[in-house]
Amino acid sequence: MEKKSFTFNEIKQKLVNYCVYQDRCHAEVEQKMREFLLIDEAKEEIMLYLLKENYLNEERFTRSYIRGKFYIKHWGKNKIKINLKQKQISEKLINKCFDEIDDADYEKTIKKAFEDYYSKQKGLKEYQKKSKTIKYLMSKGFEYEKINDIFD
Structure with a gap:
């Protein structure tokens, strides 16, 4: 399949849209960036932009993930924790965010x-x-x- 080439700003906008559609964690954004052939400096610049503009917020992601998996899917804390760790979320942040569950x-x-x-x-x-x-x-x-x- 032919890879369509995008300008830096088009790629940046695509990643903004990716984060706006649903809360994402760093690992998901990094995975998404692999679809585009970007040099490390460009990746870093986009990552910093997403963080600075609050499109990417690991705590917000973790909190919404915990709420969804518990209140919608009825998962227990162990399963939620394992899945968040696979997304490279730190144990410290996970434990801090478990207060989302009453x-x-x-x-x-x-x-x-x-x-x-x-x-x-x-x-x-x-x-x-x-x-x-x-x-x-x-x-x-x-x-x-x-x-x-x-x-x-």
Whole structure:
């Protein structure tokens, strides 16, 4: 496929649009830049521009990512953390932004996921239902200690 060539300003505008459409992290913007054959100085200049003009804001990205994955996808903190780390977000920033999730909402979500899944387990012994449900909730990213609290 023929690579269309763009001017520096066209590329810069494309990356602004990319960030405006949805919050992005640095790693995503760097990945997107690879589509364009840019020298390092140009990449750096665009990156600084995006940061300076607040098109790119790692904390805002992290907060909106956490809200979306929890409130829409119902992921637990472990799964959210793993996915953010893959996007090269620091553990410190992730932990700072977890206050986006209300503790009461978190517990309610675990309970609801537990009840929904548990009630669908038919023809199993009690301990099998329990262990399948724990496995399921852990795969959704909920912490073992929090899941165990439900049984108490």
